[in-house]
Amino acid sequence: MNENLKILVQLQKMDDEIMRLSALLEILPSEIEQSSESLKSAKGEHEGFVSEVKDKNKLRLEKEREVEGKIAGMAKAKTKLPEVKTNDEYKAVLAEIENMKNGINQLEEEQINLMEELDESKEQEGRLKGVVGEEEKKFADIKTVKEAEIEKLGKEKEECQKNRNEFAKQVDPQHLAHYTKIFLAREKKAVVELLGEEKEGFCSACRQRVTPQIAVEIRAGAKILTCPHCSRFLYSPDPKKAQNDSMKAGGQAVAGAQSVPEESPDTTEHGTP
Numbered sequence: 001m002n003e004n005l006k007i008l009v010q011l012q013k014m015d016d017e018i019m020r021l022s023a024l025l026e027i028l029p030s031e032i033e034q035s036s037e038s039l040k041s042a043k044g045e046h047e048g049f050v051s052e053v054k055d056k057n058k059l060r061l062e063k064e065r066e067v068e069g070k071i072a073g074m075a076k077a078k079t080k081l082p083e084v085k086t087n088d089e090y091k092a093v094l095a096e097i098e099n100m101k102n103g104i105n106q107l108e109e110e111q112i113n114l115m116e117e118l119d120e121s122k123e124q125e126g127r128l129k130g131v132v133g134e135e136e137k138k139f140a141d142i143k144t145v146k147e148a149e150i151e152k153l154g155k156e157k158e159e160c161q162k163n164r165n166e167f168a169k170q171v172d173p174q175h176l177a178h179y180t181k182i183f184l185a186r187e188k189k190a191v192v193e194l195l196g197e198e199k200e201g202f203c204s205a206c207r208q209r210v211t212p213q214i215a216v217e218i219r220a221g222a223k224i225l226t227c228p229h230c231s232r233f234l235y236s237p238d239p240k241k242a243q244n245d246s247m248k249a250g251g252q253a254v255a256g257a258q259s260v261p262e263e264s265p266d267t268t269e270h271g272t273p
């Protein structure tokens with residue numbers, strides 16, 4: 001393969017690696033965030049349950065005070081009994097006392113139910129607290145691992161970027177200018193493969209076909225050629241096939257290719273958008 005084309009292929013590979021690392025670096029913080037969501041939800045469930053228990057305790061105390069009030073009321077009503085004059089009045093006070101007694105029984109039953117519920121809730125609260133502990137541990141572990149990964153990948157990316165910038169100095173300035181223009185304009189792909197087999201002669205990026213002559217030249221790998229449709233540099237990744245095709249081509253002159261000759265600066269932009 002043409003040395004300059006090899007360099008361009010390598011430059012694209014280096015940029016691909018930088019993009020791969022960038023994508024990972026973008027995903028990793030969201031993975032930490034996702035794990036913190038599970039912890040938040042476990043904490044929320046525990047806190048919600050604790051506040052429910054608190055409300056039940058409050059209700060139990062209210063009922064206790066209500067019982068105390070009714071007991072005091074009953075005692076007061078009983079003191080009225082010796083003072084009553086008529087039979088009806090006596091019956092009315094007795095009914096009042098009976099009423100309060102029933103009320104107390106009812107409240108005491110409710111208190112017992114609440115206390116039973118509160119006893120049972122201790123177990124549930126312990127379980128939810130355990131889940132929070134587990135999630136806290138899980139989150140801490142994930143955070144440690146992911147943060148270390150972020151640091152490692154960050155350094156790796158920095159190193160790749162440095163190497164890439166250094167490597168780019170080897171690239172012919174005109175090729176580099178075209179590469180940069182296409183890289184920025186076309187989904188960060190400036191150097192792509194020419195497809196083989198069923199998709200013989202198709203540009204792997206824009207999925208359009210180049211002429212058979214261009215395909216043969218690309219397979220031969222001697223020249224730097226661009227796709228007539230998307231202007232990306234095209235290369236053949238299959239050197240065996242390239243050899244066969246170039247033999248078949250028999251060294252004939254090829255017309256119509258979008259050529260970027262290395263020596264002639266005037267024709268660099270030829271066939272590029």
Ligand SMILES: [Zn+2]
Pocket residue numbers: 203204205206207208227228229230231232
């Ligand atoms: Zn193309």
